[in-house]
Each structure stands twice: as structure tokens, then as C-alpha cells.
Amino acid sequence: xxxxxxxxxxxxxxxxxxxxxxxxxxxxxxxxxxxxxxxxxxxxxxxxxxxxxxxxxxxxxxxxxxxxxxxxxxxxxxxxxxxxxxxxxxxxxxxxxxxxxxxxxxxxxxxxxxxxxxxxxxxxxxxxxxx
Amino acid sequence: xxxxxxxxxxxxxxxxxxxxxxxxxxxxxxxxxxxxxxxxxxxxxxxxxxxxxxxxxxxxxxxxxxxxxxxxxxxxxxxxxxxxxxxxxxxxxxxxxxxxxxxxxxxxxxxxxxxxxxxxxxxxxxx
Numbered sequence: 735x736x737x738x739x740x741x742x743x744x745x746x747x748x749x750x751x752x753x754x755x756x757x758x759x760x761x762x763x764x765x766x767x768x769x770x771x772x773x774x775x776x777x778x779x780x781x782x783x784x785x786x787x788x789x790x791x792x793x794x795x796x797x798x799x800x801x802x803x804x805x806x807x808x809x810x811x812x813x814x815x816x817x818x819x820x821x822x823x824x825x826x827x828x829x830x831x832x833x834x835x836x837x838x839x840x841x842x843x844x845x846x847x848x849x850x851x852x853x854x855x856x857x858x859x860x861x862x863x864x865x
Numbered sequence: 866x867x868x869x870x871x872x873x874x875x876x877x878x879x880x881x882x883x884x885x886x887x888x889x890x891x892x893x894x895x896x897x898x899x900x901x902x903x904x905x906x907x908x909x910x911x912x913x914x915x916x917x918x919x920x921x922x923x924x925x926x927x928x929x930x931x932x933x934x935x936x937x938x939x940x941x942x943x944x945x946x947x948x949x950x951x952x953x954x955x956x957x958x959x960x961x962x963x964x965x966x967x968x969x970x971x972x973x974x975x976x977x978x979x980x981x982x983x984x985x986x987x988x989x990x991x992x
Contacts, residue, residue: 762952769945775938776977776984782925783984786918787893816903820950826893854911862915 743781752838760844764811771808809854814847888947891893902937924989931989938981946974 742785757763781792795801821839830836859865868875879885913924925929957963973986 747984753939765945765948766952769949772938772945773940776981779938779981779984780916783987789918789921812903812907816900816969820900823893823896834954847958858911858914861911863911 752805753837753844757818757821757840757843760814761822764815765817767808768815771811774804774808784788806851806855810847810851813850813854814843817843874898875900888950892944892947895940895947898936898940899944902940906937908922925985925988928989931985934985938978938985942974942978942981946970949974 746759778796781789791850796805818840821843824830824839830839855863877885909924909930913921915922925934950967953963953966953970957966
């Protein structure tokens with residue numbers, strides 16, 4: 735417990751930004767966002783079990799403008815968390831600790847999540863016939 | 866480097882948290898399980914987007930889909946509870962608040978998982 739005027743270890747603000755740092759922060763941020771997303775999944779399942787009237791209301795929220803922005807954000811969070819999680823699994827085996835591969839794979843997780851998010855949403859709009 | 870740990874401590878492998886790598890290991894196990902489950906769910910939700918209530922019910926009623934959805938929510942809530950615990954341990958410094966927050970997260974995740982699984986079962990077995 736940090737109390738009084740004891741010196742603190744340096745935190746985020748003293749480090750120069752890099753991909754390795756961004757991917758680490760994003761892993762935690764997206765994980766927290768996805769915890770909120772999991773509650774939405776529960777709500778959706780409960781709505782499906784409740785009946786068509788209540789379900790249609792929830793679907794109405796989901797397909798509204800704000801609903802789509804939230805779901806788009808959660809899609810990105812899911813893809814980013816998964817990519818960066820897989821990178822963590824490689825690091826658990828002792829790989830990717832050299833500066834170059836570490837930084838390159840950090841950047842690749844962002845490339846992956848952005849491309850996948852767009853692909854998923856293009857596919858979804860195609861399925862709905864809105865594209 | 867000289868190892869200052871006692872032979873007994875090394876054999877037990879429990880570390881300062883007294884439960885060894887249990888938390889870390891389960892986070893990895895649930896993370897790996899999440900990969901195929903998530904891919905299945907993303908493909909399914911994109912493939913079925915725009916369907917009405919009866920169509921979604923018919924989709925979830927399929928035995929394989931019901932079981933995968935139950936495994937998905939169980940694994941998902943276990944994984945996110947472990948993840949949130951690490952966040953709380955890092956940012957909540959007051960001991961009492963930390964324990965209260967963790968209790969709330971534990972109860973909350975179990976409640977969400979139970980609600981999800983019950984809903985799937987109700988659809989799977991319901992008329």
C-alpha cells in the first residue's frame with residue numbers, strides 16, 4: 735500500500751510511446767470493454783429466452799445508430815484482444831522478446847484487428863442486404 | 866545469481882501469492898479455449914444477422930449450437946473474471962475496497978454466466 739511520501743515507481747507518462755506499449759495498454763482496455771460486451775451478450779440471450787416482443791426491442795437497440803457504433807467498437811476490441819492474446823501466448827513460451835520481432839508483432843495485431851473488423855462488418859452488411 | 870528461496874519453497878512452487886501459477890495457468894487455458902469458441906460465434910452471428918426471433922431460436926435450439934454457446938459463456942465469464950481480478954489488483958490499493966470489488970465481480974460474473982446458461986437451456990428444452 736503506497737502511503738505518505740514514499741517514492742513511486744515510474745508509470746506510463748515517463749516512457750516514450752511504442753507499439754509494444756500501445757498493444758499492452760490496448761490489451762487491458764479491450765479486455766475491460768469486452769467484459770461489458772459479455773453483459774450485453776447475456777442480455778441478448780435472456781431476451782431471446784424471454785420472447786419475441788422483448789427480443790425485438792433489444793434487437794432494435796442493437797441495430798440503432800448508437801447500437802451499431804457500440805457493436806463496431808466491441809468487434810474491434812474482440813479482434814484486438816484475440817490477436818494480442820495470441821501474441822501473449824507466444825511470449826509465454828519465451829519468444830518475441832527481441833526488440834524487432836516484439837515491435838513488429840505488436841504492429842501486426844493492430845493491422846489484423848483493423849482488417850478483421852472491417853471484413854466482419856462488410857460481411858454482416860452483405861448478409862443483411864444493406865450493401 | 867544466488868537463489869534465496871528455501872528448498873521447501875522451491876518444491877512447493879507456490880510463490881508469494883500462495884497459489885502458485887494457478888491463476889496464470891487458468892487464464893491461459895481459458896484464453897486458448899476462447900479462440901475456437903469466439904471464431905464459431907463471430908461466424909455464426911455474422912451469418913445470421915438480421916434474422917427474427919423465431920429464426921434465432923431455431924438456430925440456438927440445435928444441440929451443437931446450444932452446447933457450444935453454453936461452453937462459450939462459461940469459459941468467457943471465467944476468463945474475464947480472472948482478467949478483471951488482475952486489473953483490480955493493480956489499481957485498487959485499499960484492502961477492504963479490493964476485497965469488496967472482487968466479491969462483486971465474482972458474484973456478478975457467476976450471475977451473468979448462470980443467466981446466460983439458463984436462457985440457452987430454456988430455449989433448447991422449451992416449446
